[in-house]
Every structure is written in structure tokens, then in C-alpha cells.
Amino acid sequence: MIWIGDVLVSRGEGGVYNERMLGGARVWEPYRSKLAALYHVGKGVELEPSLRVLYLGAANGTTVSHVADYTEAVYAVEFAPRPMQDLIEVARRRKNVIPIMADATRPETYAPIVEAVDLIYQDVAQPGQAAIAIRNCLFLKPGGYLILMLKTRSVDVRKDPAIVFDETIAALKEAGFIVLESVWLTPYHQDHAAIICTKPAKPGE
């Protein structure tokens, strides 16, 4: 990751959302982007130029644009039409962003498009977030990573966020993921946690 002092940046064409520029690079704000917050509070997964990424819950393409600055290709899945209009605009300006209007709970609708990827980044505001990650792991290469941004309030507002967190981790382990790191994104985002997992290579492969 590129740091200028203690400011996280990415190198690419600026002006996507009026972001601040620093020494010709785009400032990646932890208060706006949960992925940036993760790099501020935890280790995260080092983004590299060779990586292919499946991004679930791409929204307006703000964080997508930063991820695309670092990586080879980003498959950006978003369900709602309003943010999709912005995401398409981001894709027009960047060669490596592939916009897909689809529901992340139904990977069969975009399966013929998405390659095997090195990283799945998931930031969806829906219940059943662990199930969505598990359904999508068919795109993940053995040894690849999953970063799951858990919006505990979207799972069940009445439940204690800590319990939702534990249940999600248990579900991921059950499905064969190895949990490497799990952190809360405070002070940048409330009731949001990041869970980083890897998918082990199957024995015999």
C-alpha cells in the first residue's frame, strides 16, 4: 500500500468524487471508505498490480476506483440502479473496472463473466452476509483472500453487534474458510467489522 506520511493514497486519475490530491496521488479517506479504514486499523491484504478482484456491493464506485488504481482488474457487482449509473461512469474512465448489475446473492447470474479472482471484497448491506461470501467463493482461487465488511446493523438491528460478529465468523469457519484477522473499524465506522479470510488449497491440488 502507498502511504505518504500517515495518509493512505492510490495512484490514478483523480477527480472521481472531488477527492483530495496529495503529491499527485489520490487521498483515500478512512472515514469515507471502509477498506481504507481497514488499512488504518489493521493489516488488510496488500493490493498488488497483478491482483484480480471481485467486488461485491460496489455502490457508487468510490472505493472501487481506489482498488482499481492498485490492481489489474476489478469485477464490480452492484444491484441498485441509482449507484449503478455512477459506477458505469467510473468504468468508462478506467480500463480495468467491469461493472455488473446483479444481485450478489445470485452468482449464477454473473458467473459467465467473472474470472477466477485473487481477492473477493464484500461490502453489502443485506442480511445473510456470510452466506453471500460462501456462495461467491467459487470465483476465488485456492489460497485467495476474502475481505468481508460486516455491517452488523444490516444483519439484524435488534441483535448485539458482537453476537452478529461471532455468528458470522463461525459460519465462515464452518464453510472451510480460515480466518486470519478480524477487527472493528472504530473510530472510523460504527458497528462495522472487517473479517479477513483465506481459502485453503484443497488437499491433492
Place this chain on the structure above:
Amino acid sequence: MQSYWFGDVGEGRCSAVTGDVNAMVSRILSLSTQLDTFTPPDWQQAVACGFCSDRADYLALLQAVCIAAAERSVREHYSGKDAELLQMVRTLDEMDTVVNLLSERAADWYMVRHPAFSRKYRRTPAHILVRTMRENSRGALGKVAGEIGQLADTRTALAKEVSARANDVMPNTSALIGGLVAARLMAHAGGLLPLSRLPASAIQVLGARTALFAHLKTHTPSPKHGIIFQHRRVHNAPRDVRGRVARVLAGKLAIAARIDYFRGVAVPEFLEQAQNRIDTAGKGDGA
């Protein structure tokens, strides 16, 4: 055999798709995939197929097709008759808020200029007050009052349009509860399809979110009604039967919304029956 966006691959053979971007978009939107036997596409297969020349070519073609597909999906999503009605209702509600806020503020300003002025013991309708302020105030205050008047006129015109459009888009729901309230219900649900999928119990408390979550979290009494309180049968009903009337009305609205979504035309037999049931609900013999 596997079907990918660039073609069909299987048993050592591969046939690349031909045709323009539009044809490829139609193809990927119609593909259905069995996930249990699925392996993701590989760009080298596409090259071997003769579909593209290298990695950069693969990505460029894929992006062009995906952008076109996403644009088409967005366009289809907005083509429903309810998409614009939704924005109209939300604009209307926003205008109400703005007009109220601005008139309150302007009245406070006006009272500073006219220390003897008070609204107490006077039944001055809001628009008359605004006109008084416009006529009696010089400079910016007069202009602000004028703008409030204009905004209120636009709001009235918009409300009429919303009502007319709702009668067209959701004839049954509108017949039961009025175009304006029907449109508000639809806007709260997020569209006609989501509204038609809601259970009656959810329609009953649509728009009473604060009260509902207070109930779920801290066990305060559950809300009896949300937006449907605006229907005269509900707010004119005596307190002790209001919950019942709201429940019956919500039940009929749920059916009406489904007819509106799936048939799109008014069904007189249903409407007559539903109206009778709602009318008797408040009289004690319909429990």
C-alpha cells in the same frame, strides 16, 4: 459444456460468439449457469478460441459488453410506470417540508419587524399569512414570502399530478385510499413491485418506522397505523376501533396492490366488496 460471455467451451472445442455488442449483451443477460459444475472463464481460452488477441483485448471487449449490459439493465429498471411516480411523491413530500420550514422562519422574521403582530386568536390560513408578509414587507423578506407562495403553488400542481398518475399506475389502491396516499405507500415500499410483495401487517405500519422499532426494541405498544392513518376511515374512527379499521384497510390494500401490479386495471367487483368491508369494520359488526 460451459457457456461464457465470449462463447461456448467444452470437450476440447470452442465456438466464439459473433455479432455486435448488442447481441452479446442479450446473450449474457439470458445465460443461465449450473453452479455445481461451473468453472470460471479463462481469458486464455478466449484467445485460443480466436475471440480476442491478448489480455488487454479481452478486458477491453469484456468491459464494453458489461457497460452496455449495465446500461440496459438500468434503463429497464426505470422503464416501469412507477419509477417516475416514486420521484414525484418524494419531491412532493420534500416540498412540504421546505414550504413549512420557510414559512415558519419568515413569520419569525416578520414578527421582529412588526412587534405588535401575533397569530393568536386568528384563524389565518398559511397562504393568507404568506400573502400579507409579501405585501407588507420590503426587500428580501417580501421576496422570500413571494417565493414561498410560488413554491406552494407548484406544490399544489405537483400534488394533482401525483394523484392523477397514481390513479393510472395503481388504480385499485388509489380507489380505496386516494391517489396521494396510495402513491405515498408505494414510495415508502420503494416501488409497486415491493409494495405488492408486502404483507398486510407491514402495509398497516408503513411510515411508522420510529414507533415500530421502539416497539421491537423496548416493547412499547405496537403502532396501529402508519401512512394509512391519513385515510378518513382510520382517523375519523373512534380510538378503540381505529386499530381494527387500520388492519382491515391494510388487508384490502395488500390485495389491491397485487392486482395493480399483476393486472394493472381496476377491478370493480373487488373494489365494491372491499369498500363495504372497510365501511363496516368501524361499526362493530365486522370484527
